[in-house]
Amino acid sequence: MRRYDIARHIARLDPERDHVEIVHYLVGWEFPWDWVRALEMALYRTFCNPRTSRLLDHTREFHDRPQRRYDDTALLMAEIMEWGYDSDRGREALRRTNRFHRHYDIANEDFLYVLTTFHLEPIRWMDRYGWRRLTAHEKRASYHFWREVGRRMNIRDIPPTPEAFERWSVAFERTHFAFDEANRRIATSTRELFAGWFPRPLRPLVRVGIHALLDDTMLASFGFRAAPRPVRSLVAGALRMRGWALRFFPPRRRKGFITGTPQRSWPDGYELTDLGPPPLLHAREGAAR
Template sequence: MLLVKDTDSAPRGRRGWLRRIEQLDPEADCQEIHRITAGYEFPWDYQRSLELALFRTYCVPTISGLLRETGEFEKRPQKRYDDTALLMAELLEHGYDSPRGRESLRTVNRMHGKYDIDNADMLYVLCTFIYDPLDWIDRYGWRPLHPHERLACFHFYRQVGIRMGIREIPEDFQVLHRFKMDFEREHFHYTDDNHAIGVYTRDLFCAWFPRPLRPAVKVGVNAMLDPMMLSAFGFRAAPAWVTSVGQGALRGRARLVRRLPPRRRSKAARDPRNRTYPGYPVGYRPGDLGADRDSGCPRR
């Protein structure tokens, strides 16, 4: 499958990419559609929503317990974040069956293969990559998602999950969504491991800002978490006015973005917050990433 490439002749008009999406099949062309959605139309929204999606998975005690046991979040939270973000970006930018995509999946499977991870936990994490960004864009996106985009996201990550060896992935969008909702109701509850991993992650987000702003960022992060997450982490809810201001700012941003011209270059693999691998992908391969590559430097 040929994926859309960066071009100086992007579709005309703010709805140009959407017109292209309408012409594609959400299953057969899921990689191309999802790259347009996440790389051209909503790159900022996808980065923020996937940050919260990963945060959500730490509300599951078996997941947070394993992460705390490895010590990765305590010792190298930025590297753990960068590894995950870049490996997912490789799949999105190049496709899961491309040479770099296959290498990325081997890296993911290499890291996961060192631990005894329950299949249901793996399936749940996959769910968050599908549904959390869709929910975010429904609330804060500059335009509504097309049904093709929703289904393409599902089919894209379903194929990723199959290549990761995740079993019993439903073939239906709604069935998998019900699994996610039921899983959260059953498994989200407070543990000390949840709290510790939640604090490490929130501190990481705060570290991206100047020190005087970090107390406000901490409250802002809490404002983005739903009641189930706050309870599972043992975090204090933000004041209602903070939540309202934050949501208003995000909706204001959407109105501004709506007026911008269509993006001509994909931003899927261009994250300025990548601090572990400066210059990536220049001089690096997907196989250089991962928790067992402690130096953050490429192999020669």
């Protein structure tokens, strides 16, 4: 198989009818590492909405169990992208996601905004740092995929086109993004989670590197100091160089979904029934008894 064979195969698929297959190829074969990083940026972006951050701050999941919260969220989303939202595993991942969210009073527009970030942040990341950009064909498939996921999460008023989806997201940010102490606390907990993946001497550099990836609106919403300009240039340049170099690598021989690799919270593997906030899982077990 040659480097662009999967891209050529995707181009022959229909972006509306075959969107599940297209997203599977994009996430698991073309951009596995990049897609995870892009969804981390999507996670950060949702913290710019004080309503979201205050809820997360109240539950304390990102303070008390940040790695578990990160891993479980990433795995539930990965199950849906790997197997499709109407597969047995995809349906179970969505069922669990919906059940956990029902415990909280979350506005429909906040759900909808999070949905837009799952679509838009990977596009933006690949445009900046990917070994190739997503095609218009692939972007349209991504929209149809997340629209169908949103429908199965009972999210209302999903804009009817990819263009309207993006416009709605940008307008939401203009209206709702603002500094809040809850934003700062949740963003700081998440930054410390990411920094903790590295040896202690490197963590100050990782923190500055994370700031270098956040745009001005995000930095203002968190009250974070911007990284020095040379650091921003270095981080962006390193990621672009990585993307350029990957063009000359052979294509993957095995899919790269995170479901197939040990996670920090689940080094020996997991079952879908393991995933979710422990207080809600334990409450359900107690009710069953």
